[in-house]
Amino acid sequence: MSVHAAPPAALGAGSPRHNNKRLAVNVLKLVAARLAGLLGTLFVASIVIFGALYLAPGSPLTFLTHGRSMSPEAIAQLEQQYHLDEPVPLQYLRWLGGVLHGDFGTSILFHESVGSLLGSHGPITLVLVVLSAILVIAFGLAVGVFAGLRPGVASSSIMAAATAVMAVPAFVAAVVLTLVFAVVLGWFPVFGTGNGGLDTVYHLILPAIALSLASVAFVGRLAQAAIRQEMKADHVQTAISRGLPYRFVIRRHVLRNAAMPVLTVAGLTIAGLIAGSVVVEQVFQLNGLGSLLVTSVQQKDFPVVQGICLVYVAAFIVLNTLIDLAYSVLDPRVPASGRKQ
Amino acid sequence: MSALLEVEGLNVHLPVDGSLRRVLHDVSFTLEAGKALGLVGESGSGKSMTVRTIARLLPQGAKVDGHIRFDGTDVFDLRSEALRRYRSGDVSMIFQDPRSHTNPVRRIGDFLTEAMRINGKVPAREASRRAIDLLAEVGIHDGERRMRQYPHELSGGLLQRVMIAASVAVRPRLILADEPTTALDVTTQAEVMGILGRLQREYGMAMLFITHDLELAAASCDETIVLYAGGIVERQQSKRLHDDPLHPYTAALVQARPDIDHTTGRLPAIPGNPTSAYEAPDGCAFAPRCRFAQDRCRQAFPPLLTIDGIGASRCLRTDELRGTLLAGATTEEVTQ
Ligand SMILES: Nc1ncnc2c1ncn2[C@@H]1O[C@H](COP(=O)(O)OP(=O)(O)OP(=O)(O)O)[C@@H](O)[C@H]1O
């Protein structure tokens, strides 16, 4: 680090315009690399999912024949219609070829294109996950900041409660919440998605709480720990020694610095909500992607399972990329393209 | 004229695992306006605690007895706004490790101007201009560029100069410099000391300069205090301290310094380990390691004896041993 003898030619190196340009280039590089990674991951994931479904016992024929015994001719015709008679690799390639043309196939179960199924079930899941994410950020940070800045009996109790809540699985939370707030108190509907708009959001509040509860506790604990640690940091002592107002020190030094680790982990936690939504949708009988996925897996509805899984994987990777971008903006020590994973 | 800083009978205890542990033991000294006072001692002797107490930066749960008066006002009586004014305008700290003491995600410009803008209500533009001037004063001439950089983009020496610039920016009346050059290499150390000393004299600021290096203290301070196990053992003119130490511990320190004539061979280390204040035995804290210790030294904590016109020493045998401390040790070293 020989900053001492910076040659005059390097004078522009630190100018904001130059910095911004460098940041923009790095961001583009990162996005391009991630996009390539996304496509690669989706490709591999699609093979794995296809193979797994093939290896699992059962066949969509059971559903197609409604369990009735049919003539071999009729079965052969059904198999031909859905290309079930072809070798598995060929089935996969047929599916892949369709995907490259924007066609994700047709549901064996619903006789509907996978695209339109995703379109009709996706919004519920999206609203559920976004609501949960808002809860995680809002309450997780509120709890963490309070406990981090005001050590005392209240904070210790909150943190102890958070530790307990973290261990509660989403389906247990769902059952307990339903019992208390829907059945006993009657504040919320027991299940279903209502009739659109705000009514749907209202119906999704309890599921969102169930889905986010453990994550709220986790992010809260994390934020508390990050703030406590930052409060002890030497640079915060410098700020205090300069007589800067307490609120300024907290905002610009403590919270600003604690935000970096917290946002990263909070982002990962939110990405994890996608997986948790499957369980919660089942318990609350929400007709989202999760419920659709479970039905499709049970009936071996290959194209639908593929489509939903790929949406999940893509959402997870996109979220991760956003977290990395946010991190590189928040921390000047991390070059945008430098952080791996 | 009364002194700018008066420390009187200062005792500090810090909580460790639920019990209070002594870190400072009966520390008293005064510092006149515009003067530089050195504070020398081994690691753990309480140097940092002394300045942190003065700046009211003690950890939570610390127990403090005694008085610290700044310009006649007891520092421990300061509350909220008054305390902020004291910290922002009267005293200013320079820390040992500039890297950990600057916020890694804020720009040098923010670091330099935040106190001016927030405490002094100086407009951002004016604050930047002043900061660039200050950087020039500490020998950084491409200030405009540096202002936009982050701490990790600067070398340690450069960052310490920024730290110094930030400290003198508010023209404090007292600078508390806690080993400002220990983390730097020798050449950079000399540069930074030069800058600090010059600014201190030019601005007429008083300075409490902490170091574990007797020579460094002598080079930049009028007087030097030697700290051992949380207590002052000696105070003298820096120049005399080296040639005519009053306390056996100071003599041992002088002897433990590398001698330019004998670059090879082991340094005569002080036998035994440095003691923390809480582990110190009854009586003189240095007695277990002292070649001159007698039974009476171990009986009671000795008082700090003032020696008129010269300084002070916390050794019961100061009078009889004066002048022989260095000589005696040297012959002993030779015969060993
Ligand atoms: N937060 C703390 N809680 C309890 N004891 C502490 C704390 N900080 C320091 N001490 C103890 O106080 C004593 C004095 O520490 P201090 O930091 O003042 O030493 P120092 O002379 O500055 O040493 P160094 O040269 O290593 O910086 C040491 O024994 C140390 O262990």
Ligand SMILES: [Mg+2]
């Ligand atoms: Mg120290």
